[in-house]
Amino acid sequence: MNLRYLQYLRLVIEHGSFAAAARAGGVSQPAISHGMRQLQRQFDTPLFVASGRRLLPTEAALQAALESTDLAERIEALGMASATPAHRDTLRVGVTPSAALVCGPALHFGWCDGHPRRRLDMSSADEGRMLAKLQGGELDLVISPLPRGYPAAGLACQPLYQLTPLAYACRAHPLAKAQSLEELQGASWAIVGPSVSGPVDVLHEAFAVRRMRASRVVASCPDYASLLHLMADSDLLGVLPHPALLESAAKGQVVPLRLREALPRYEMHLFTPTRSRRLLGPVIASLRQRAHTPPMRDAVQTEYAHPVTVTG
Secondary structure, X not given: OOHHHHHHHHHHHHHOOHHHHHHHHOOOHHHHHHHHHHHHOOOOOOOEEEEOOEEEEOHHHHHHHHHHXXXXXXXXXXXXXXXXXXXXXXXXXXXXXXXXHHHHHXXXXXXXXXXXXXXXXXXXXXXXXXXXXXXXXXXXXXXXXXXXXXXXXXXXXXXXXXXXXXXXXXXXXXXXXXXXXXXXXXXXXXXXXXXXXXXXXXXXXXXXXXXXXXXXXXXXXXXXXXXXXXXXXXXXXXXXXXXXXXXXXXXXXXXXXXXXOOOOEEEEEEEEEHHHOOOOHHXXXXXXXXXXXXXXXXXXXOXXXXXXXXXX
């Protein structure tokens, strides 16, 4: 018996007609009709009975659809297990550069603690590519902002923690004591990127929402460590989404700008395949616990900031 025909049967029962089943399955209506004829040959009783202009599934069709659903799920599970034996002990995580630093300890504890054979493998790319890899089975979970309009089909998504980005400069920078975005319009900036599918360019958004001239980005860095070292030895300004990132810079060389206006806030989300959340339970619990304790929770807050919130 062809398993594809059983899939067609489930689509016909679910959607009520051959035409609707064909649209849902992305195949032609003749393909559905052929599949039902071939499947009917395996049964002694009819699979459908006419009711006016509709075909109603019989008890035999309903039972076959139910049992084939269970069979399909078991075959899918076997396929996943056989396709990725090398990753059984490796947790493959897609993270933004800031999330790698902020969430790395919680990921390691949740996955590796008490399991000496396990390994944590973190990699970074723009948010859109990481989520595509997660949907394709190349990653086990992703920590990133939620790209605007992204159809996270088959993924569970939950807010993890909120980021309040701040602008930074070298302590000796002429603009280190700037108090408004207006003073920074002519400044040159360095960024970590590019982030092709991210939710917002916080620099562009901060200036655009106040109808100010866009900032000038003159350098793009692969990570925050290189960004901070560049800022410490140049006249470039930069944005850090989390104060924990300052630990990789020489203490005191780079300082936050005390601006009246705030850069847009945005949320970091945890994305996981719906089917694997039970396996990842300890990792998710570790991340959620850390999300409610410093330093993940406590992005630098200032009493003079009036933030704009961006959630994707």
